[in-house]
Amino acid sequence: MKTMNVAIIGTKFMGKAHSNAWLNAPRFFDMGIKPVLKVACGRNEEELKAFAERWGWEEIETDWRKVLERDDVDIVDISVPTHLHHDIAVAAAKAGKHIFCEKPFALTLAEAQAMYEAAEAAGIVHYLNHNYRRCPAVMLAKRLIDEGQIGRIFHWRGAYLQDWIVDPNFPLTWHLQKETAGTGPHGDLNSHSVDLARFLVGDIKSVSAMMTTFIKERPLPGAGAATFSAGSGETTEMGEVTVDDASFMVAEFENGALGSFEASRFAPGRKNYNYFEIYGSKGSLVFNLERMNELQLFLRDDPAYAQGFRTIIATEGGQHKYIANWWPPGHIIGYEHEFHHAVVDFMKAIETGEPIAPNFYDGVKEIEVLQAGVQSAQTGQRVAIEDVAA
Structure with a gap:
């Protein structure tokens, strides 16, 4: 099976929800591309080590810019507070990384438009995680x-x-x-x-x-x-x-x-x-x-x-x-399952080239x-x- 390496930036509430989905989606769904939990990025190194060990991330990094410079990172998962989305998303798009981004999309319409334009110019798959x-x-x-x-x-x-x-x-x-x-x-x-x-x-x-x-x-x-x-x-x-x-x-x-x-x-x-x-x-x-x-x-x-x-x-x-x-x-299923469904659909979009929604365009409209x-x-x-x- 083909694999692609994921880097997650942000390790709190959404970091946990996303990590659970990246880890377990291939165990329940047949996926043409399997995500590999490559590197977790956060500010506190000790907390980051514990997070990576718990959720199965292979490596850690405290500087998100260094994460985006890595040739072995294919997908960037943005799970940080809203004010950090713009800079990370634009840089990730310019680095050619596919982007899985939490909501709310951006602080301002100008930021949202810049994120969308950068993603479209790069030709990457971009997804805004409105999991509901x-x-x-x-x-x-x-x-x-x-x-x-x-x-x-x-x-x-x-x-x-x-x-x-x-x-x-x-x-x-x-x-x-x-x-x-x-x-x-x-x-x-x-x-x-x-x-x-x-x-x-x-x-x-x-x-x-x-x-x-x-x-x-x-x-x-x-x-x-x-x-x-x-x-x-x-x-x-x-x-x-x-x-x-x-x-x-x-x-x-x-x-x-x-x-x-x-x-x-x-x-x-x-x-x-x-x-x-x-x-x-x-x-x-x-x-x-x-x-x-x-x-x-x-x-x-x-x-x-x-x-x-x-x-x-x-x-x-x-x-x-x-x-x-x-x-x-x-x-019945629960809250965490929506994130699994998002991961499955996101990886399918990368595999097939078919669009996924909501994406950064939907983020702009939001x-x-x-x-x-x-x-x-x-x-x-x-x-x-x-x-x-x-």
Whole structure:
């Protein structure tokens, strides 16, 4: 079997999720090209050694630039915070490496466009990891829409809610600072919702948004503070929160549908509530990531005495995408499996030359919508996507 060497840059939450997928995807799927976990890159050498040993990376490196100079690296996996994406992606593209990149895509539209142009100029395979597209239930929703079973789409209603910063003593991690995150849940969570909406409904024409920051100052972070984790160590020094805590955006799609996008980290009890409803002339669809193997479907053509939302369990091999490679019917899969599906599709795109989505073009379209939302919140005006300035 042909192999290609992978380098991962970033070893925290996403580094673990990606490493698990690179390691195990060939064990469940027949792949024409097998990924080899060649080198892991991070800043702390001791932590990096432990990470590489746990996940099977052959070598370590603390300078991402040296990783890109290596002739034995074919693929670069970008799993670092958003503010680092642009420089690494552009350099990786110029070095001729295929790129597997985490979301949100970039801090600004100008960065997003530069990343896309560099990747296209290099002729590489470029992938933006909106992993929720690759839930079998979401793929079923796409199939039902493409088959016309939902009819003309009228409404998209999306909500992505979490609660991990409700406590005012949660520290000022990089997620809460504009220079490293760009925005708060508007960019982080809404990036997923915008991607799913574009995938299932279509491109967005204009938006109107409002954003707010509930807690203006937070303690500076102690040791180990990270996504979902306050870390350790007490400090009395405070810093300013420079991103939104919550965002609400309404949108008009190119096809005339109307949509709403709600994103918040201030929704107690909601841990990772990625939810959407789609309403059409023939029926409706409902998805909740916290029940990710299920899709709710309503069809108006059902007889009146039997109408109602039905729950489809998308775990039947041969009927629902990817499932045949996992477990028998009814044996559910989880969050980590979406990353395996992404790795499989990414390697197939390299092997066959066929396009993969979402890619860096989709990243540009995503940032256009998110940036339009920021501009709308700042001005109080509706913003057309075509008028968003880079």
